[in-house]
Amino acid sequence: MRPCGVFDKSYALDIAIIRTWQHWAILISALLVLYLFPLFGSYYLVSFINLLSISIIVVLGLQIVSGLCGQISFGQAAFMAVGAYTSSILTIRYGVSFWLALPLSGIMAGAVGIIGGAPSLRIKGMYLAMATIAIHFVVIWLILHMQITGSFKGLYPMPPTIGGFEFDSDERMFYIIVTVMIIMTYGARNLMRSKVGRAFVAIRDNDLAGEVMGVNLYYNKLLAFFISCFYAGVAGSLWAHLITVVNTEQFTLLHALEYVGMLIIGGMGSIPGVFFGVLFIRILNELVMFASPALAKAVPWLGSSPAASLGLIAFGLAMAVFLVFEPRGLAHRWEIFKSSYRLYPFAH
Amino acid sequence: MIEFLQHSITGLMIGSLYALVAAGIVLVYKSTHVVSLAHGQLVAFGALFFWLFLGGLGLPFWVGLIPAFILTALLGLAIERVALRPLIGQPLLAAFLMTFAIFISLEGVFVLYLKGETRTLPHFLPEGNLVLSGISVPINQLIGFCVALLLFGLVSLIFKYTKLGLGMRATAEDHRLAQSAGIVVKNIFSYIWILSGVVAAIAGIATANVMDIYYMLPYIGINGLIVAICGGLDSLIGALIVGLLLGLVENVGAAYLDPLVGGGIKDVAGYAVLLLVLLIRPYGLFGLVKIERI
Numbered sequence: 001m002r003p004c005g006v007f008d009k010s011y012a013l014d015i016a017i018i019r020t021w022q023h024w025a026i027l028i029s030a031l032l033v034l035y036l037f038p039l040f041g042s043y044y045l046v047s048f049i050n051l052l053s054i055s056i057i058v059v060l061g062l063q064i065v066s067g068l069c070g071q072i073s074f075g076q077a078a079f080m081a082v083g084a085y086t087s088s089i090l091t092i093r094y095g096v097s098f099w100l101a102l103p104l105s106g107i108m109a110g111a112v113g114i115i116g117g118a119p120s121l122r123i124k125g126m127y128l129a130m131a132t133i134a135i136h137f138v139v140i141w142l143i144l145h146m147q148i149t150g151s152f153k154g155l156y157p158m159p160p161t162i163g164g165f166e167f168d169s170d171e172r173m174f175y176i177i178v179t180v181m182i183i184m185t186y187g188a189r190n191l192m193r194s195k196v197g198r199a200f201v202a203i204r205d206n207d208l209a210g211e212v213m214g215v216n217l218y219y220n221k222l223l224a225f226f227i228s229c230f231y232a233g234v235a236g237s238l239w240a241h242l243i244t245v246v247n248t249e250q251f252t253l254l255h256a257l258e259y260v261g262m263l264i265i266g267g268m269g270s271i272p273g274v275f276f277g278v279l280f281i282r283i284l285n286e287l288v289m290f291a292s293p294a295l296a297k298a299v300p301w302l303g304s305s306p307a308a309s310l311g312l313i314a315f316g317l318a319m320a321v322f323l324v325f326e327p328r329g330l331a332h333r334w335e336i337f338k339s340s341y342r343l344y345p346f347a348h
Numbered sequence: 349m350i351e352f353l354q355h356s357i358t359g360l361m362i363g364s365l366y367a368l369v370a371a372g373i374v375l376v377y378k379s380t381h382v383v384s385l386a387h388g389q390l391v392a393f394g395a396l397f398f399w400l401f402l403g404g405l406g407l408p409f410w411v412g413l414i415p416a417f418i419l420t421a422l423l424g425l426a427i428e429r430v431a432l433r434p435l436i437g438q439p440l441l442a443a444f445l446m447t448f449a450i451f452i453s454l455e456g457v458f459v460l461y462l463k464g465e466t467r468t469l470p471h472f473l474p475e476g477n478l479v480l481s482g483i484s485v486p487i488n489q490l491i492g493f494c495v496a497l498l499l500f501g502l503v504s505l506i507f508k509y510t511k512l513g514l515g516m517r518a519t520a521e522d523h524r525l526a527q528s529a530g531i532v533v534k535n536i537f538s539y540i541w542i543l544s545g546v547v548a549a550i551a552g553i554a555t556a557n558v559m560d561i562y563y564m565l566p567y568i569g570i571n572g573l574i575v576a577i578c579g580g581l582d583s584l585i586g587a588l589i590v591g592l593l594l595g596l597v598e599n600v601g602a603a604y605l606d607p608l609v610g611g612g613i614k615d616v617a618g619y620a621v622l623l624l625v626l627l628i629r630p631y632g633l634f635g636l637v638k639i640e641r642i
Contacts, residue, residue, distance in 0.1 A: 072441065119623065123630045126383050126444050130577055131626050133570065134619035141616040145609060254455075257448060264445060302460065309460040316453025323446050324434045 002342055015193050034178060038171040047170040048286070050242060053181035054235050055278045059262050060188045060271070061231025066260070067268040068197060069224035070204030071120050075132040076259045078139040079116070079229040081251035083109040083236025085149050088157040088246050093148070098160035102180075102237050109233025110226040112139065117225025121218055124207070136256055140248050154247030157240050173242050180238060184231060189271050191227070200224055204269075254312075261319045267329025276330035281315060288314050350482045355603045356596055361489040363595020364496040365558070368551035369572030370579065370587035371500060372544040377581045378507075379516045379540045381440055386427060386447040388569015389454035390545055394420040394552030395561050396458070399467050409472040417549050424545025428537055451566070459563050467561040469553075492554040499550060500588050503543075507584070516540060520582070574618045578625045580635020590633060594618055 001023070008014040018024060038046050058076055066072050086105035090096040096104070116139075119131040143149045159168040160176065167173050191197045199220045202210035211217050240246045258281065266277020292307040302310075326332060369391055376384045397419045401412035431450055435443045473488035507513040518526040519536045527533050555568060575594055579586025594617075602613040631637050 119626055123626055125441055127577065127626060127630060129444065130573060131623060134574070134622045134626075137619045138616055138623070141612060141619075145612060254452070257452060260445070261449070261452075303463045306460055309456040312456030312459070313453050314456075316449045316451070316456065319449035320431055320446060320453070323442055323449060324431075327438065327442060 001338055004342060004344055004346065017189055031182075035175070038174050043170065046174050048282070050170055050174055050177050052278055052282055053177045054239050054242070055259070055262065055282065056181055056274055057184050057235035057238070058232050059259055059266070059274045059278055060184055061228040061235070062259050062263050063269070063271065063274050064188060064191065064200070064231070065117075065224045065228035066263060067270070067273075068192065068204060069200040069221065070207075071117070071124065071221060071224060072126075072129040072260070073117075073132045073225075073228065074129055074253070074256045074260060075113075075116055075136045075139070076228075076232050077251040077253070077256035078136040079109045079113055079232035080236035080239070080255075081143060081248065082112045082139060082229075083233025084240035084246045084251070085143060085155065085236075086233065087237035088155040088240050089148055091157050091241075092155060098237075098241060099162075102234060105237040106230040106233040109236065110230040113225045113229025113232075114222050116229070117222055120221045120225065133253065133256075136253055140251065143248055152247070154245060155240075157244055157246065159244060160241050167241075170242070173238075177238050177242065180234065184234065185271065188231075192271065196220070196223065201269075258315065261315060264319055265322045265329055267331025267334075270329070270331035270334075272334055273329050273331030276334065280318070280330065284314055284318060285311050351603075352600070354483050355600045357483055357485055359596040359599030360592050361485070361493055361558075361595070362599060363592035364493045365551065365555050365568070365591075366571050366575045366594050367588045367591025368496045368499065368547070368554055369568055370575035370591050371503065371584065372547040372551065373569075373572055373576040374579075374581060374584055374587045375503065375540060375544045375547060377576070378584075379519045380432075380443075380537055381520070382432060382443040382447065383573070383576075383581065384447045384544075385444070385569065385573065386450040386454065387544070387548060387572060388566040389451055389458065390420060390424055390427075390548035391552040391555065391568060391572070392458055392561070392566040393423055393454070394545075394549030395469075395556035395565065396461070396467070396552075398549070398553045399469055399556065399561055402472060403467065403470055413553075416553070417546050420549035420552070421542045421545035424541040424548065425538060428541035433534070433537070451569070455566055458566060462561070462563055464563070469556045469561070473557065488557055492557055495550065495554060497588075499547065500584060503547070504584055506543075512539060571618055574622045578622055578632055580632030582636055583632065583634035586632060586634030594621060597621060 002019060006020060008019075013019065018027060037049070041049075058080055061079075062073060062076050083105040086108040087098070087101045090101040090104060091098055116132065116135040119135075120128050123131060144151055149155065159166055159173070161167065167176060199210070199215045202213065202215050203217060203220055203224075207217055236251075239250075262277035262281045263274070264277070265280050266275070267273030288311045289307050292302075292305075292310050295310070296302045296306050322329060369387065372390065373384055373387045376382055376387070394416060398412060398416040401407045401415055402409065405412075427447075427450055431446050432443055435446055471488070473491050476487050477484040478487055478490060479485075507517060515526070515531045515536050516539070518529060518531055519533050523533050526536075551572075555565070559565075571594070575591045576587055578594070579588075579590035598614050598617045601617050605613045625633065629635075
């Protein structure tokens with residue numbers, strides 16, 4: 001977002017994330033409002049933002065592997081489950097503190113992700129998407145059939161503490177989750193303008209050409225999977241300690257499909273797109289939740305609780321509409337708006 | 349030995365269902381190069397339509413069959429017309445993602461209709477078991493198995509000997525070349541989706557014959573997809589062989605490995621096989637190997 005007449009005079013300025021003092025002002029005031037939000041926002045909104053932030057972290061990871069590197073992954077829910085279970089097991093069974101378990105669960109999910117991403121060395125596109133679906137089911141099956149994960153009963157991790165202060169409510173967890181989300185967003189945005197990010201984009205656009213130009217395909221594909229699953233694992237850990245119940249019902253294939261849908265609607269290859277996509281789907285879900293009791297009353301055929309299935313229908317339709325009419329997602333609209341703002345008040 | 353053969357026969361019966369589901373996916377892929385995740389929904393809706401006419405309205409078997417076929421074929425046609433036709437010329441991945449959007453929407457409709465209940469088809473095939481030197485085979489499953497084999501033969505014949513089949517094969521080869529040879533590619537797409545709808549309806553009825561219609565039924569489409577990919581997406585014979593094999597592996601594996609690992613082999617065997625096949629032969633066991641150029 002730059003007004004008309006601001007020009008980049010150096011490369012450093014050109015790739016800078018924050019370019020003008022107005023940007024700094026907007027950023028700092030937005031952060032202030034966000035961090036003070038639990039003081040005046042309602043409980044409902046605070047927990048909604050918690051959910052949004054966790055989804056944003058997961059979809060950021062997906063953006064890196066699918067949007068930047070071009071490897072479609074339907075395994076994100078399973079990798080999130082790996083993170084959630086790792087964190088719970090470490091804190092419950094081994095007494096590791098949450099602050100150490102958080103990055104460890106990310107690394108664990110990343111390690112599983114490297115194994116899961118191994119097929120990407122030989123296959124791509126739709127075949128890889130199917131392979132990740134297979135990995136999803138294998139991971140969930142393993143979780144259900146191991147002793148340490150509590151099998152079908154699941155696990156009950158405790159809320160994190162720091163020096164006797166317990167983060168045991170949504171308002172308190174808000175600070176941890178939002179802080180992690182901001183750090184992860186910065187990390188993803190920074191990755192995009194690094195050498196690794198450019199290598200990912202080269203693989204996405206044409207992997208053979210990229211390889212000829214000296215991009216190590218194997219290393220970079222596995223790295224993309226590692227980073228993506230690291231994000232999912234961290235999100236899983238936060239999720240586990242937020243709701244303090246972990247079972248495999250929370251990480252089904254439908255959840256994985258939902259994350260891919262958020263990515264499509266937001267727009268592939270763009271960090272703001274992640275925010276748009278997650279917001280769009282979550283708000284759509286909430287709207288359906290609000291509307292469905294009234295709908296159920298008006299149309300008795302729908303039964304007593306149509307919210308879940310109506311949500312699926314709305315989600316599928318939204319995705320179909322975006323694929324047909326705006327395949328580049330909401331991020332593309334945002335780009336159009338930005339470029340017209342930059343030209344204002346001139347036409348060209 | 350008898351025990352092993354019994355498990356194998358049961359596995360083959362289940363495997364023929366997988367092959368039937370995979371057949372529809374292969375059909376669509378062969379001419380449009382779209383991998384359809386939505387096929388599981390077509391199968392489930394085929395079963396549901398059949399139930400509506402048989403269990404709901406109480407029509408006799410042969411009368412109920414025809415409207416079920418027509419409705420499922422129309423559903424397939426609608427998917428092609430409304431959702432996939434606008435994506436012609438877009439990257440193939442977009443079409444794949446579109447089929448998964450359709451899968452999710454139809455899943456919503458399916459769950460909404462069932463409301464958490466299960467529907468069971470009335471017995472429309474002869475009951476009883478065929479016992480052959482100690483191995484018993486349920487007759488209704490045997491009929492399903494024969495129908496599957498017949499259908500594969502029929503579809504292969506259509507592909508090989510009719511003019512329509514020739515058009516479909518030409519379209520599969522190259523859309524633009526087919527068009528310049530006077531084949532209306534859009535019509536071919538419609539025919540193929542109608543055909544795959546009918547195949548899906550048959551698969552759905554055969555499936556509902558052995559299990560209840562409940563909210564997980566559409567996920568048989570994922571098993572079908574596994575079979576289609578392992579067999580090579582453009583090979584009908586591959587779908588048949590791998591489908592039967594998968595049923596065999598699942599059932600025999602479950603019988604002998606379940607006590608060792610505490611159950612659930614059936615849920616994961618297919619995925620393990622898929623990962624293995626993709627790592628060793630990325631284009632499937634019987635698929636055409638493509639060479640990529642920049």
